[in-house]
Amino acid sequence: MEECKMSIGTLSEQVLNRLAKMLDNSTCGWRQLANAVSEQAKFRCSESELTSCSLQVLSAAGSPGRTLLARLADRSCSLDFLLHCLRKIGHQEAAQYLTTTVSELIQITVQPQTQQATVGERVVLTCRAFGPPGLSYQWFRGKEEVSQTLYDYVNKKNSLFPGAASGLLIILQPQSQAVSEGDTLFLECNAEANPPAQYEWYHNMVPMTQHKMRSLKVSIPCVTTAHRGQYRCKMFNLYHEAWNSQEVHRSTCRPGIHPLQQMVNPPPSAKDFYATDKVALLIGNMNYLYHTQLCAPIADVHELTNLLRQMDFKVVSLLDLNWQEMHSAVTEFLLLLDKGVYGLLYFAGHGYENYGNSFMVPIDAPASYTSEHCLCVQNILTRMQEKETGLNVLLLDMCRKRNLNDDIIVQPGLLKVTANIVFGYATCVDAEAYEVKREDVSNGIFINFLKRRVCVDEKVTVMLDQVAEDMGRCEITRGRQALELRSNLSERRSLTDQIQTSECSASHSARNLQWTVAHVLPKSxxxxxxxxxxxxxxxxxxxxxxxxxxxxxxxxxxxxxxxxxxxxxxxxxxxxxxxxxxxxxxxxxxxxxxxxxxxxxxxxxxxxxxxxxxxxxxxxxxxxxxxxxxxxxxxxxxxxxxxxxxxxPLVSKLNLHEPRAPRACSASSSLSLDSFNVPEETKPGHHGRQERVVRASERGILLLFTY
Known part of the structure; x- marks a missing residue:
């Protein structure tokens, strides 16, 4: 049997472009492939190389997947290793296409023949082929490589080719289903194959270790919310491999009716939802003029930026903004939004909450600040909704203590009933948020847990629920800080949803241009x-x-x-x-x-x-x-x-220091985001922030600062 050792560089441009098109997605695409090929150090991509691939989306003809394939070709990556990695990430379409393409490139002139032999006889197997430069041969007995082309067999059962494979035919497909907590979940798939098929089960792409046996049926008694997600069955034999998937959802059925009886049509999978674009504004304020300095926002914004870019978000990340700069940055962010766009706003810094409204504090806010010195998050959300966004995610990593200096009741514009809003608060109402001081870099508690989950292909609210559970198990903040989630999200939208936009869309081109302007570096x-x-x-x-x-x-x-x-x-x-x-x-x-x-x-x-x-x-x-x-x-x-x-360079082109043109207030809003005037400083005073020392039983003493 032969295995192709040709380089990716031997593939035609047409084949490479088609592979790239298959890889240009966020859930099972070029980023996952880049991670898979890193198992060999010479193919590992640096952060700058991944960023370079990501930036290809700014060009009308640009392709991140094509750029990655070019880098792998430059490093002489073989086609068999590429195929191995495509199978590793579960990209069956690309793996099948590559297999078919390679088989067409190689013409086998002499096939090894099945032979019968008695004990002690010599068996000679011959294979000849021609194809592109770099073609070489490897022999296998089963899945084990044979180091020589002449091999003595002890009996006929050990012959290299015991018979021709007849393919792998799936005869039972798993179906999406909804179950209630406490029910028993049954998973089943089946296939006919020669040799007989073996089975492996995966939950959200993670092998189910409790089901390592090669079984076509799996039973999970007493399910909980942790069992939600996608189950995949890998069916394989020596020659073939196939995958099937099954979505499992939590049921919200009427009393007395079994959830499976309700499922006339299975709920749509995450792939049925998409974004027309994905943009994010991340602000981290640390160096306050009249308030306690913070440490964690620099690391928190940096880490979240990298994670969001992995999911194809256009990210603007900014540190230490005063009032005018925050106001202008939000205005520029709103220009990037449009119908169907996923918009995400993250803020780390000082903040407070009064009468249900959250306020982000700029670095130049006076000691006794009020709402007129800050930005109201609910006002920003109202403006986001006007853009008919597909998903609005607001992550606030700040305190939510009551501001005793502020008696103004801000009345934001009325929110539309859009069923696409998700608020993730790093802490509960009237509570503080903490950051952990480390040797070089500090992290906020919220981001410390969020970064482990944010790229999971789950509904946003499910992902944040998992973050909340992780935080609840942390001894350091138990009883001090707990994530609060507010949402009206009715669809299974995820941050990993793919982007689908019409080609040459004027609004999409404008967003790309606006984002690109803020990220241009001077040439060397x-x-x-x-x-x-x-x-x-x-x-x-x-x-x-x-x-x-x-x-x-x-x-x-x-x-x-x-x-x-x-x-x-x-x-x-x-x-x-x-x-x-x-x-x-x-x-x-x-x-x-x-x-x-x-x-x-x-x-x-x-x-x-x-x-x-x-x-x-x-x-x-x-x-x-x-x-x-x-x-x-x-x-x-x-x-x-x-x-x-x-x-x-970079964001300086946007002139965030300049006031933006004011806009008329709506009748339902007594205080619009654009109606603020740059405030005058007031006399310094005590702002009520404290430093706390919390002892962790296993990690010694950690210094926690509150936002």
Whole structure:
């Protein structure tokens, strides 16, 4: 038997494009494939490479899947390993297409023949084929590779090919069903095959360890909500493999009627729902002017950004916004929304709740702030609904204590009955939210648990229920913080739902353009100095408003024994810690999250400078490169300077520091988001925030800060 060792690069462009089309989805696509191929280190993609694949959606003809396949081809990934990975992630359509394509590329001229032999006889098996360059042979006995082409068999039962396979025919398909808690769940599938089929069961793509036996029937007594989801049966033999799936839902049937009797038509699966686009605005406020500083939002926003991008969300991530900047950022976010779009807003920072309304506190809010100094979340939701969004998810990682300084009862515009709203509060009403201080990076309790579940292909509310259960088992916050979920979501919509939009849609193109504008980095520069030194100037994004600039010495004359290129003379608009500028490592430069893989040629020594608050940049970013060098025959250091202008990078192009045009208030709203005026500062006062120390029995003492 032969196995193809050809490279992906031998496939035609037509085949690669069709495979890419199959892989351009969020539930079983290119990201899952990238994770699967990483079992071999040489095929592992860095975070920047995954981001590069993801950004292909901005081009009308761009394909993340095609870009990933090109990277694998460049690394000489074989077709058999690609096929193995496609089967590993359960992409049967792509695996079958690749198998068929490869079989058409290879023409077998001599087939090994079934032979009968007595004990002691010699058996010779021959196979010949021709095809694209790189074709090689492997022999197998069953599933075990044979290291030689001539093999002695001890009896005829051990012959390499005991007979021709007749295929695998599915004769019993599992059906979607609804069951009530406490019922018994029966799962069954069946197939006819030669050799006989074997069976493996999976729950939400995780093997059911309690059902490792090769059985076609599974019985689960006394089901609970944890048993909801998708069950898949893998049927296979030596030659063939097939999958079947079955959805299991919680029943809400009328008393006295068995749930299965109600199921005239099974409920739609998650794949029946889709988004016309997916966009998210993530804001993390830490460095407050008049309030306690926070630690966790930087890590929380960064981690959630990466997870949402894996699900094809267009994400704008911003740190430390004042009132005007938050207002403008929300306005820009609303421009990205349209009919059928999934919109997600996440906020980490100080906050409060009065009379059922939640308020996000900007970093410039005065000590005794009221609603006029903050942004009302319910007002934002009203504006989101006006866009006829398909799903509105608001995740608020902040305190919900009553603000005693604020007696104003805000009356947001009336919400429409859309049945597509999900609120995830990091804590309950009149309670505080906590963050855990670690050695380098802090995490909020909410995100610490959310990041483990957010990419699960489950209804949003089911996923958040699971997060709540996880938090409830945490000893650190038990009795102090509990997730609260508010929702009217009536459909099984998930954050992993695929995007389906009409080609060349004007609104979709506008959203892409608006999102792209906020994520454009300056191009890398190479500067030639008079002394003969050549310096590379590069850029990397940590957030939509935080950028790292690095300098590297690419060439220098032999007579120069040492040199380095440092950055200086930055405009006052942006925020730079001079003590952390021009550092030899990202960690020393204050970047706890950006990794070396995000930057090219990590083996070349570099100096890093981190620029924050790009949203406040009012004109093009200009600075100076100061080259310090020493000649071999001189003791004094020589300086040479070059001014550099790199335009307006990342979110600075949106001019969030500028007020947006006001909009008339609706008759039902006494306080519209766009009707706010920039508030004047009031006298500082006590804001009621405390630090708490909580002892964890197994982890020593952890310092928890409340939001």
């Amino acid at each position: 520069h190479c500067l030639q100095f008079d002394c003969g030194v050549k310096v590379q100037l590069g850029f990397a994004a940590e957030f939509s408003n935080v950028m790292v600039i690095y300098t590297r010495i690419l060439e220098k004359p032999k007579e120069i024994v040492s040199c380095c290129a440092q950055l200086t003379d930055f405009p006052e608009d942006v925020d730079i810690d001079l003590k952390q500028s021009n550092q030899e490592t990202l960690l020393e430069a204050g970047s706890l999250l950006l990794i070396e893989e995000n930057l090219p040629s990590p083996e070349v020594p570099s100096l890093y400078t981190r620029i924050r608050c790009l949203q406040r940049l009012r004109r093009e970013l200009t600075f100076t490169i100061c080259l310090h060098y020493t000649y071999s025959n001189m003791d004094d250091e020589v300086h040479e300077r070059k001014p550099v202008t790199v335009g307006k």
